[in-house]
Amino acid sequence: MAELHGKVAVVTGGASGIGAATCALLAERGARVVVTDIDDERGEAVAAALGEHGVYLHTDVTREEDVAAAVRVATERFGRLDAMVNNAGRVGAWTYVADTTVDEWDSSFAVLARSAFLGTKHAARVMREQGFGTVVNVSSVAGVRTGFGPHPYGAAKAAVLQMTRSAARELAEFHVRVNAVTPGGVATRIVGHGAGLDGDALDASVDSVRQGLATFQPIPRAGEGHDIAGAIAYLVSDDATFVTGQNLVVDGGLTLGKAWPANYRR
Known part of the structure:
Protein backbone atom coordinates (compact mmCIF):
# COMPACT_ATOMS: atom_id res chain seq x y z
CA MET A 1 0.00 0.00 0.00
CA ALA A 2 1.49 3.31 -1.12
CA GLU A 3 1.70 5.88 1.66
CA LEU A 4 1.05 9.53 0.87
CA HIS A 5 2.17 11.27 4.07
CA GLY A 6 3.06 14.91 3.45
CA LYS A 7 1.49 15.07 0.00
CA VAL A 8 -1.15 17.61 -1.02
CA ALA A 9 -3.85 16.90 -3.60
CA VAL A 10 -6.67 18.75 -5.33
CA VAL A 11 -9.58 16.53 -6.40
CA THR A 12 -12.27 17.93 -8.68
CA GLY A 13 -15.74 16.45 -8.51
CA GLY A 14 -14.95 15.36 -4.99
CA ALA A 15 -18.47 15.47 -3.56
CA SER A 16 -19.56 12.00 -4.61
CA GLY A 17 -18.73 8.81 -6.47
CA ILE A 18 -15.16 8.30 -7.64
CA GLY A 19 -14.16 11.76 -6.42
CA ALA A 20 -15.39 11.24 -2.86
CA ALA A 21 -13.78 7.79 -2.71
CA THR A 22 -10.52 9.27 -3.94
CA CYS A 23 -10.57 12.07 -1.36
CA ALA A 24 -11.18 9.55 1.42
CA LEU A 25 -8.43 7.16 0.31
CA LEU A 26 -5.80 9.86 -0.25
CA ALA A 27 -6.51 11.31 3.19
CA GLU A 28 -6.51 7.85 4.79
CA ARG A 29 -3.02 7.31 3.41
CA GLY A 30 -1.78 10.62 4.79
CA ALA A 31 -2.41 13.26 2.12
CA ARG A 32 -4.09 16.61 2.67
CA VAL A 33 -6.88 17.14 0.18
CA VAL A 34 -8.64 20.14 -1.34
CA VAL A 35 -12.11 18.79 -2.14
CA THR A 36 -13.74 20.71 -4.98
CA ASP A 37 -17.23 20.52 -6.47
CA ILE A 38 -20.35 22.58 -7.19
CA ASP A 39 -22.44 20.47 -4.79
CA ASP A 40 -21.56 22.41 -1.66
CA GLU A 41 -23.54 20.33 0.83
CA ARG A 42 -22.00 17.03 -0.22
CA GLY A 43 -18.57 18.54 -0.80
CA GLU A 44 -18.44 20.10 2.64
CA ALA A 45 -19.51 16.79 4.18
CA VAL A 46 -16.70 14.94 2.40
CA ALA A 47 -14.14 17.49 3.55
CA ALA A 48 -15.50 17.47 7.13
CA ALA A 49 -15.10 13.68 7.25
CA LEU A 50 -11.41 14.13 6.43
CA GLY A 51 -10.87 16.33 9.49
CA GLU A 52 -7.62 18.31 9.41
CA HIS A 53 -6.69 16.52 6.19
CA GLY A 54 -9.47 18.15 4.16
CA VAL A 55 -10.80 21.51 3.04
CA TYR A 56 -13.69 22.21 0.66
CA LEU A 57 -13.82 24.82 -2.10
CA HIS A 58 -16.77 25.52 -4.39
CA THR A 59 -15.33 25.07 -7.87
CA ASP A 60 -16.96 25.23 -11.29
CA VAL A 61 -14.39 23.34 -13.35
CA THR A 62 -15.50 25.03 -16.58
CA ARG A 63 -14.30 28.40 -15.20
CA GLU A 64 -10.56 29.02 -15.33
CA GLU A 65 -10.60 31.35 -12.35
CA ASP A 66 -12.24 28.66 -10.19
CA VAL A 67 -9.69 26.00 -11.12
CA ALA A 68 -6.82 28.42 -10.58
CA ALA A 69 -8.28 29.25 -7.15
CA ALA A 70 -8.35 25.57 -6.16
CA VAL A 71 -4.65 25.23 -6.96
CA ARG A 72 -3.95 28.46 -5.08
CA VAL A 73 -5.79 27.20 -1.98
CA ALA A 74 -3.62 24.07 -1.98
CA THR A 75 -0.36 25.99 -2.17
CA GLU A 76 -1.35 28.78 0.22
CA ARG A 77 -2.90 26.54 2.86
CA PHE A 78 -0.61 23.52 2.62
CA GLY A 79 2.50 24.97 0.98
CA ARG A 80 2.72 22.71 -2.09
CA LEU A 81 0.81 20.69 -4.68
CA ASP A 82 1.75 17.06 -5.25
CA ALA A 83 -1.30 15.82 -7.11
CA MET A 84 -4.03 17.26 -9.31
CA VAL A 85 -6.86 14.80 -9.89
CA ASN A 86 -9.12 15.99 -12.70
CA ASN A 87 -12.20 13.88 -12.04
CA ALA A 88 -15.28 16.12 -12.41
CA GLY A 89 -17.67 14.99 -15.09
CA ARG A 90 -21.13 14.48 -16.48
CA VAL A 91 -22.63 11.98 -18.92
CA GLY A 92 -24.94 14.27 -20.84
CA ALA A 93 -27.89 13.34 -23.02
CA TRP A 94 -27.97 10.19 -25.15
CA THR A 95 -29.00 11.28 -28.64
CA TYR A 96 -28.34 10.23 -32.21
CA VAL A 97 -25.48 12.17 -33.76
CA ALA A 98 -27.93 13.80 -36.17
CA ASP A 99 -29.93 15.08 -33.20
CA THR A 100 -27.06 16.19 -30.95
CA THR A 101 -27.13 19.94 -30.42
CA VAL A 102 -24.13 22.21 -30.51
CA ASP A 103 -24.95 23.30 -26.95
CA GLU A 104 -24.84 19.70 -25.73
CA TRP A 105 -21.55 19.11 -27.53
CA ASP A 106 -19.97 22.29 -26.14
CA SER A 107 -21.21 21.79 -22.58
CA SER A 108 -19.89 18.21 -22.52
CA PHE A 109 -16.47 19.34 -23.71
CA ALA A 110 -16.47 22.17 -21.17
CA VAL A 111 -17.10 19.88 -18.20
CA LEU A 112 -14.99 16.94 -19.39
CA ALA A 113 -12.16 18.16 -21.62
CA ARG A 114 -11.76 21.85 -20.81
CA SER A 115 -11.79 21.09 -17.09
CA ALA A 116 -8.98 18.53 -17.44
CA PHE A 117 -7.00 21.02 -19.52
CA LEU A 118 -7.48 23.77 -16.93
CA GLY A 119 -6.50 21.50 -14.07
CA THR A 120 -3.41 20.34 -15.93
CA LYS A 121 -2.50 23.89 -16.92
CA HIS A 122 -2.65 25.42 -13.46
CA ALA A 123 -1.10 22.42 -11.73
CA ALA A 124 1.76 22.50 -14.24
CA ARG A 125 2.55 26.11 -13.40
CA VAL A 126 3.14 25.15 -9.77
CA MET A 127 4.72 21.77 -10.37
CA ARG A 128 7.31 22.98 -12.87
CA GLU A 129 8.61 25.43 -10.29
CA GLN A 130 8.60 22.78 -7.57
CA GLY A 131 10.31 20.23 -9.77
CA PHE A 132 7.81 17.49 -8.85
CA GLY A 133 4.15 16.59 -8.99
CA THR A 134 1.64 14.44 -10.79
CA VAL A 135 -1.61 14.98 -12.67
CA VAL A 136 -4.23 12.24 -13.01
CA ASN A 137 -7.01 12.74 -15.54
CA VAL A 138 -10.07 10.53 -15.20
CA SER A 139 -11.21 9.35 -18.63
CA SER A 140 -13.67 6.55 -19.48
CA VAL A 141 -13.98 3.38 -21.52
CA ALA A 142 -16.20 5.57 -23.71
CA GLY A 143 -12.99 7.34 -24.75
CA VAL A 144 -11.39 4.14 -26.06
CA ARG A 145 -14.38 2.12 -27.31
CA THR A 146 -17.67 3.07 -28.94
CA GLY A 147 -21.09 2.45 -27.47
CA PHE A 148 -20.34 3.24 -23.82
CA GLY A 149 -21.52 6.84 -23.75
CA PRO A 150 -23.12 9.65 -25.74
CA HIS A 151 -21.16 10.97 -28.73
CA PRO A 152 -19.97 14.19 -27.00
CA TYR A 153 -18.99 12.26 -23.87
CA GLY A 154 -16.93 9.70 -25.74
CA ALA A 155 -15.22 12.31 -27.89
CA ALA A 156 -14.36 14.47 -24.88
CA LYS A 157 -12.97 11.52 -22.92
CA ALA A 158 -10.84 10.54 -25.91
CA ALA A 159 -9.54 14.11 -26.04
CA VAL A 160 -8.57 13.84 -22.35
CA LEU A 161 -6.44 10.78 -23.14
CA GLN A 162 -4.57 12.50 -25.95
CA MET A 163 -4.01 15.63 -23.85
CA THR A 164 -2.66 13.40 -21.08
CA ARG A 165 -0.03 11.93 -23.39
CA SER A 166 0.87 15.30 -24.87
CA ALA A 167 1.26 17.01 -21.49
CA ALA A 168 3.24 14.06 -20.12
CA ARG A 169 5.76 14.42 -22.93
CA GLU A 170 6.21 18.13 -22.27
CA LEU A 171 6.39 18.02 -18.48
CA ALA A 172 8.62 14.97 -18.00
CA GLU A 173 11.81 17.05 -18.00
CA PHE A 174 10.48 18.89 -14.94
CA HIS A 175 9.83 15.57 -13.13
CA VAL A 176 6.09 16.17 -13.45
CA ARG A 177 4.10 13.10 -14.39
CA VAL A 178 0.73 13.06 -16.19
CA ASN A 179 -1.36 9.90 -16.41
CA ALA A 180 -4.96 8.87 -16.97
CA VAL A 181 -7.28 6.40 -15.29
CA THR A 182 -10.05 4.91 -17.40
CA PRO A 183 -12.98 3.48 -15.43
CA GLY A 184 -15.47 1.01 -16.82
CA GLY A 185 -18.95 0.49 -15.43
CA VAL A 186 -18.91 2.12 -11.98
CA ALA A 187 -21.96 2.46 -9.74
CA THR A 188 -22.11 6.21 -9.12
CA ARG A 189 -24.67 9.01 -9.22
CA GLY A 223 -17.14 -1.22 -10.31
CA GLU A 224 -17.13 0.90 -7.16
CA GLY A 225 -15.60 4.27 -6.40
CA HIS A 226 -12.86 2.70 -4.29
CA ASP A 227 -11.74 0.56 -7.25
CA ILE A 228 -10.85 3.69 -9.19
CA ALA A 229 -9.55 5.54 -6.13
CA GLY A 230 -6.99 2.79 -5.57
CA ALA A 231 -5.61 3.25 -9.08
CA ILE A 232 -5.44 7.01 -8.60
CA ALA A 233 -3.67 6.62 -5.25
CA TYR A 234 -1.06 4.42 -6.91
CA LEU A 235 -0.39 6.93 -9.68
CA VAL A 236 0.07 9.86 -7.28
CA SER A 237 2.32 7.83 -4.98
CA ASP A 238 6.08 7.40 -5.01
CA ASP A 239 5.54 3.84 -6.23
CA ALA A 240 4.79 5.33 -9.66
CA THR A 241 7.65 7.82 -10.04
CA PHE A 242 8.72 6.24 -13.36
CA VAL A 243 5.19 6.08 -14.81
CA THR A 244 3.99 8.87 -17.10
CA GLY A 245 1.85 9.26 -20.19
CA GLN A 246 -0.05 6.07 -19.42
CA ASN A 247 -3.73 5.15 -19.42
CA LEU A 248 -4.51 2.78 -16.55
CA VAL A 249 -7.74 0.99 -17.52
CA VAL A 250 -9.77 -0.14 -14.50
CA ASP A 251 -12.84 -1.68 -16.06
CA GLY A 252 -13.36 -5.21 -14.77
CA GLY A 253 -12.27 -6.46 -18.18
CA LEU A 254 -15.01 -4.58 -20.04
CA THR A 255 -12.78 -3.54 -22.94
CA LEU A 256 -11.77 -7.18 -23.44
CA GLY A 257 -15.24 -8.03 -24.69
CA LYS A 258 -18.26 -9.75 -23.26
CA ALA A 259 -18.00 -12.29 -20.48
CA TRP A 260 -18.01 -15.98 -21.45
CA PRO A 261 -21.54 -17.46 -21.55
CA ALA A 262 -22.54 -19.24 -18.35
CA ASN A 263 -22.81 -22.57 -20.19
CA TYR A 264 -19.39 -22.28 -21.83
CA ARG A 265 -17.15 -25.32 -21.42
CA ARG A 266 -13.70 -25.94 -22.82
Whole structure:
Protein backbone atom coordinates (compact mmCIF):
# COMPACT_ATOMS: atom_id res chain seq x y z
CA MET A 1 0.00 0.00 0.00
CA ALA A 2 1.49 3.31 -1.12
CA GLU A 3 1.70 5.88 1.66
CA LEU A 4 1.05 9.53 0.87
CA HIS A 5 2.17 11.27 4.07
CA GLY A 6 3.06 14.91 3.45
CA LYS A 7 1.49 15.07 0.00
CA VAL A 8 -1.15 17.61 -1.02
CA ALA A 9 -3.85 16.90 -3.60
CA VAL A 10 -6.67 18.75 -5.33
CA VAL A 11 -9.58 16.53 -6.40
CA THR A 12 -12.27 17.93 -8.68
CA GLY A 13 -15.74 16.45 -8.51
CA GLY A 14 -14.95 15.36 -4.99
CA ALA A 15 -18.47 15.47 -3.56
CA SER A 16 -19.56 12.00 -4.61
CA GLY A 17 -18.73 8.81 -6.47
CA ILE A 18 -15.16 8.30 -7.64
CA GLY A 19 -14.16 11.76 -6.42
CA ALA A 20 -15.39 11.24 -2.86
CA ALA A 21 -13.78 7.79 -2.71
CA THR A 22 -10.52 9.27 -3.94
CA CYS A 23 -10.57 12.07 -1.36
CA ALA A 24 -11.18 9.55 1.42
CA LEU A 25 -8.43 7.16 0.31
CA LEU A 26 -5.80 9.86 -0.25
CA ALA A 27 -6.51 11.31 3.19
CA GLU A 28 -6.51 7.85 4.79
CA ARG A 29 -3.02 7.31 3.41
CA GLY A 30 -1.78 10.62 4.79
CA ALA A 31 -2.41 13.26 2.12
CA ARG A 32 -4.09 16.61 2.67
CA VAL A 33 -6.88 17.14 0.18
CA VAL A 34 -8.64 20.14 -1.34
CA VAL A 35 -12.11 18.79 -2.14
CA THR A 36 -13.74 20.71 -4.98
CA ASP A 37 -17.23 20.52 -6.47
CA ILE A 38 -20.35 22.58 -7.19
CA ASP A 39 -22.44 20.47 -4.79
CA ASP A 40 -21.56 22.41 -1.66
CA GLU A 41 -23.54 20.33 0.83
CA ARG A 42 -22.00 17.03 -0.22
CA GLY A 43 -18.57 18.54 -0.80
CA GLU A 44 -18.44 20.10 2.64
CA ALA A 45 -19.51 16.79 4.18
CA VAL A 46 -16.70 14.94 2.40
CA ALA A 47 -14.14 17.49 3.55
CA ALA A 48 -15.50 17.47 7.13
CA ALA A 49 -15.10 13.68 7.25
CA LEU A 50 -11.41 14.13 6.43
CA GLY A 51 -10.87 16.33 9.49
CA GLU A 52 -7.62 18.31 9.41
CA HIS A 53 -6.69 16.52 6.19
CA GLY A 54 -9.47 18.15 4.16
CA VAL A 55 -10.80 21.51 3.04
CA TYR A 56 -13.69 22.21 0.66
CA LEU A 57 -13.82 24.82 -2.10
CA HIS A 58 -16.77 25.52 -4.39
CA THR A 59 -15.33 25.07 -7.87
CA ASP A 60 -16.96 25.23 -11.29
CA VAL A 61 -14.39 23.34 -13.35
CA THR A 62 -15.50 25.03 -16.58
CA ARG A 63 -14.30 28.40 -15.20
CA GLU A 64 -10.56 29.02 -15.33
CA GLU A 65 -10.60 31.35 -12.35
CA ASP A 66 -12.24 28.66 -10.19
CA VAL A 67 -9.69 26.00 -11.12
CA ALA A 68 -6.82 28.42 -10.58
CA ALA A 69 -8.28 29.25 -7.15
CA ALA A 70 -8.35 25.57 -6.16
CA VAL A 71 -4.65 25.23 -6.96
CA ARG A 72 -3.95 28.46 -5.08
CA VAL A 73 -5.79 27.20 -1.98
CA ALA A 74 -3.62 24.07 -1.98
CA THR A 75 -0.36 25.99 -2.17
CA GLU A 76 -1.35 28.78 0.22
CA ARG A 77 -2.90 26.54 2.86
CA PHE A 78 -0.61 23.52 2.62
CA GLY A 79 2.50 24.97 0.98
CA ARG A 80 2.72 22.71 -2.09
CA LEU A 81 0.81 20.69 -4.68
CA ASP A 82 1.75 17.06 -5.25
CA ALA A 83 -1.30 15.82 -7.11
CA MET A 84 -4.03 17.26 -9.31
CA VAL A 85 -6.86 14.80 -9.89
CA ASN A 86 -9.12 15.99 -12.70
CA ASN A 87 -12.20 13.88 -12.04
CA ALA A 88 -15.28 16.12 -12.41
CA GLY A 89 -17.67 14.99 -15.09
CA ARG A 90 -21.13 14.48 -16.48
CA VAL A 91 -22.63 11.98 -18.92
CA GLY A 92 -24.94 14.27 -20.84
CA ALA A 93 -27.89 13.34 -23.02
CA TRP A 94 -27.97 10.19 -25.15
CA THR A 95 -29.00 11.28 -28.64
CA TYR A 96 -28.34 10.23 -32.21
CA VAL A 97 -25.48 12.17 -33.76
CA ALA A 98 -27.93 13.80 -36.17
CA ASP A 99 -29.93 15.08 -33.20
CA THR A 100 -27.06 16.19 -30.95
CA THR A 101 -27.13 19.94 -30.42
CA VAL A 102 -24.13 22.21 -30.51
CA ASP A 103 -24.95 23.30 -26.95
CA GLU A 104 -24.84 19.70 -25.73
CA TRP A 105 -21.55 19.11 -27.53
CA ASP A 106 -19.97 22.29 -26.14
CA SER A 107 -21.21 21.79 -22.58
CA SER A 108 -19.89 18.21 -22.52
CA PHE A 109 -16.47 19.34 -23.71
CA ALA A 110 -16.47 22.17 -21.17
CA VAL A 111 -17.10 19.88 -18.20
CA LEU A 112 -14.99 16.94 -19.39
CA ALA A 113 -12.16 18.16 -21.62
CA ARG A 114 -11.76 21.85 -20.81
CA SER A 115 -11.79 21.09 -17.09
CA ALA A 116 -8.98 18.53 -17.44
CA PHE A 117 -7.00 21.02 -19.52
CA LEU A 118 -7.48 23.77 -16.93
CA GLY A 119 -6.50 21.50 -14.07
CA THR A 120 -3.41 20.34 -15.93
CA LYS A 121 -2.50 23.89 -16.92
CA HIS A 122 -2.65 25.42 -13.46
CA ALA A 123 -1.10 22.42 -11.73
CA ALA A 124 1.76 22.50 -14.24
CA ARG A 125 2.55 26.11 -13.40
CA VAL A 126 3.14 25.15 -9.77
CA MET A 127 4.72 21.77 -10.37
CA ARG A 128 7.31 22.98 -12.87
CA GLU A 129 8.61 25.43 -10.29
CA GLN A 130 8.60 22.78 -7.57
CA GLY A 131 10.31 20.23 -9.77
CA PHE A 132 7.81 17.49 -8.85
CA GLY A 133 4.15 16.59 -8.99
CA THR A 134 1.64 14.44 -10.79
CA VAL A 135 -1.61 14.98 -12.67
CA VAL A 136 -4.23 12.24 -13.01
CA ASN A 137 -7.01 12.74 -15.54
CA VAL A 138 -10.07 10.53 -15.20
CA SER A 139 -11.21 9.35 -18.63
CA SER A 140 -13.67 6.55 -19.48
CA VAL A 141 -13.98 3.38 -21.52
CA ALA A 142 -16.20 5.57 -23.71
CA GLY A 143 -12.99 7.34 -24.75
CA VAL A 144 -11.39 4.14 -26.06
CA ARG A 145 -14.38 2.12 -27.31
CA THR A 146 -17.67 3.07 -28.94
CA GLY A 147 -21.09 2.45 -27.47
CA PHE A 148 -20.34 3.24 -23.82
CA GLY A 149 -21.52 6.84 -23.75
CA PRO A 150 -23.12 9.65 -25.74
CA HIS A 151 -21.16 10.97 -28.73
CA PRO A 152 -19.97 14.19 -27.00
CA TYR A 153 -18.99 12.26 -23.87
CA GLY A 154 -16.93 9.70 -25.74
CA ALA A 155 -15.22 12.31 -27.89
CA ALA A 156 -14.36 14.47 -24.88
CA LYS A 157 -12.97 11.52 -22.92
CA ALA A 158 -10.84 10.54 -25.91
CA ALA A 159 -9.54 14.11 -26.04
CA VAL A 160 -8.57 13.84 -22.35
CA LEU A 161 -6.44 10.78 -23.14
CA GLN A 162 -4.57 12.50 -25.95
CA MET A 163 -4.01 15.63 -23.85
CA THR A 164 -2.66 13.40 -21.08
CA ARG A 165 -0.03 11.93 -23.39
CA SER A 166 0.87 15.30 -24.87
CA ALA A 167 1.26 17.01 -21.49
CA ALA A 168 3.24 14.06 -20.12
CA ARG A 169 5.76 14.42 -22.93
CA GLU A 170 6.21 18.13 -22.27
CA LEU A 171 6.39 18.02 -18.48
CA ALA A 172 8.62 14.97 -18.00
CA GLU A 173 11.81 17.05 -18.00
CA PHE A 174 10.48 18.89 -14.94
CA HIS A 175 9.83 15.57 -13.13
CA VAL A 176 6.09 16.17 -13.45
CA ARG A 177 4.10 13.10 -14.39
CA VAL A 178 0.73 13.06 -16.19
CA ASN A 179 -1.36 9.90 -16.41
CA ALA A 180 -4.96 8.87 -16.97
CA VAL A 181 -7.28 6.40 -15.29
CA THR A 182 -10.05 4.91 -17.40
CA PRO A 183 -12.98 3.48 -15.43
CA GLY A 184 -15.47 1.01 -16.82
CA GLY A 185 -18.95 0.49 -15.43
CA VAL A 186 -18.91 2.12 -11.98
CA ALA A 187 -21.96 2.46 -9.74
CA THR A 188 -22.11 6.21 -9.12
CA ARG A 189 -24.67 9.01 -9.22
CA ILE A 190 -23.37 10.26 -12.58
CA VAL A 191 -25.42 7.63 -14.43
CA GLY A 192 -28.60 8.82 -12.74
CA HIS A 193 -27.69 12.40 -13.56
CA GLY A 194 -27.51 11.41 -17.21
CA ALA A 195 -31.03 10.04 -16.95
CA GLY A 196 -32.28 13.35 -15.53
CA LEU A 197 -32.78 12.15 -11.95
CA ASP A 198 -32.20 14.24 -8.84
CA GLY A 199 -32.81 14.18 -5.10
CA ASP A 200 -33.86 10.89 -3.52
CA ALA A 201 -34.43 9.31 -6.93
CA LEU A 202 -30.83 10.03 -7.85
CA ASP A 203 -29.52 8.41 -4.67
CA ALA A 204 -31.78 5.40 -5.19
CA SER A 205 -30.55 5.03 -8.76
CA VAL A 206 -27.09 3.97 -7.58
CA ASP A 207 -28.33 0.59 -6.36
CA SER A 208 -30.20 0.04 -9.62
CA VAL A 209 -27.07 0.91 -11.57
CA ARG A 210 -25.03 -1.46 -9.39
CA GLN A 211 -27.43 -4.32 -10.13
CA GLY A 212 -27.47 -3.51 -13.83
CA LEU A 213 -23.68 -3.52 -14.04
CA ALA A 214 -23.28 -6.83 -12.22
CA THR A 215 -23.06 -8.77 -15.51
CA PHE A 216 -21.85 -5.89 -17.68
CA GLN A 217 -18.20 -6.93 -17.76
CA PRO A 218 -16.18 -10.16 -17.32
CA ILE A 219 -15.58 -9.56 -13.59
CA PRO A 220 -19.17 -10.17 -12.44
CA ARG A 221 -19.83 -7.11 -10.32
CA ALA A 222 -20.18 -3.39 -10.74
CA GLY A 223 -17.14 -1.22 -10.31
CA GLU A 224 -17.13 0.90 -7.16
CA GLY A 225 -15.60 4.27 -6.40
CA HIS A 226 -12.86 2.70 -4.29
CA ASP A 227 -11.74 0.56 -7.25
CA ILE A 228 -10.85 3.69 -9.19
CA ALA A 229 -9.55 5.54 -6.13
CA GLY A 230 -6.99 2.79 -5.57
CA ALA A 231 -5.61 3.25 -9.08
CA ILE A 232 -5.44 7.01 -8.60
CA ALA A 233 -3.67 6.62 -5.25
CA TYR A 234 -1.06 4.42 -6.91
CA LEU A 235 -0.39 6.93 -9.68
CA VAL A 236 0.07 9.86 -7.28
CA SER A 237 2.32 7.83 -4.98
CA ASP A 238 6.08 7.40 -5.01
CA ASP A 239 5.54 3.84 -6.23
CA ALA A 240 4.79 5.33 -9.66
CA THR A 241 7.65 7.82 -10.04
CA PHE A 242 8.72 6.24 -13.36
CA VAL A 243 5.19 6.08 -14.81
CA THR A 244 3.99 8.87 -17.10
CA GLY A 245 1.85 9.26 -20.19
CA GLN A 246 -0.05 6.07 -19.42
CA ASN A 247 -3.73 5.15 -19.42
CA LEU A 248 -4.51 2.78 -16.55
CA VAL A 249 -7.74 0.99 -17.52
CA VAL A 250 -9.77 -0.14 -14.50
CA ASP A 251 -12.84 -1.68 -16.06
CA GLY A 252 -13.36 -5.21 -14.77
CA GLY A 253 -12.27 -6.46 -18.18
CA LEU A 254 -15.01 -4.58 -20.04
CA THR A 255 -12.78 -3.54 -22.94
CA LEU A 256 -11.77 -7.18 -23.44
CA GLY A 257 -15.24 -8.03 -24.69
CA LYS A 258 -18.26 -9.75 -23.26
CA ALA A 259 -18.00 -12.29 -20.48
CA TRP A 260 -18.01 -15.98 -21.45
CA PRO A 261 -21.54 -17.46 -21.55
CA ALA A 262 -22.54 -19.24 -18.35
CA ASN A 263 -22.81 -22.57 -20.19
CA TYR A 264 -19.39 -22.28 -21.83
CA ARG A 265 -17.15 -25.32 -21.42
CA ARG A 266 -13.70 -25.94 -22.82
